[in-house]
Amino acid sequence: MHEGFVDPHDRRDVGGLEPPGEIGDRLEIDNDIFDVGREAFPRLRTRLCFEIVSRFWLVAGIDNALNTNRDFFLGLQLRFDDEDLKSLLPFSGSLRP
Numbered sequence: 001m002h003e004g005f006v007d008p009h010d011r012r013d014v015g016g017l018e019p020p021g022e023i024g025d026r027l028e029i030d031n032d033i034f035d036v037g038r039e040a041f042p043r044l045r046t047r048l049c050f051e052i053v054s055r056f057w058l059v060a061g062i063d064n065a066l067n068t069n070r071d072f073f074l075g076l077q078l079r080f081d082d083e084d085l086k087s088l089l090p091f092s093g094s095l096r097p
Contacts, residue, residue: 026051041066055079 028049035043047061057077064070 039067043067049077 028047030045030047030049032045033042034045043063044065045061045063046065047059050058052058055078057079058074059077060072060074062070062072
């Protein structure tokens with residue numbers, strides 16, 4: 001890997017936290033800070049993601065946690081990786097508008 005290159009799949013490079021223990025591959029905690037200067041404090045979004053079964057994740061968190069107009073969210077997520085998409089690409093050439 002080149003120096004200065006950030007791998008988009010390496011969660012540790014962007015502030016992700018991988019907890020130790022036997023559920024370490026199935027649990028993620030993410031924090032994002034953005035919109036600095038628009039409100040009294042920057043916008044902080046914290047997500048907790050837990051893999052229920054292979055590729056299906058339960059996602060819960062808080063958005064805009066540092067300001068008074070915070071929101072909570074809960075949802076399900078379906079994740080794909082490059083290997084999944086490789087099997088679909090040969091068929092994409094036949095899909096024409």
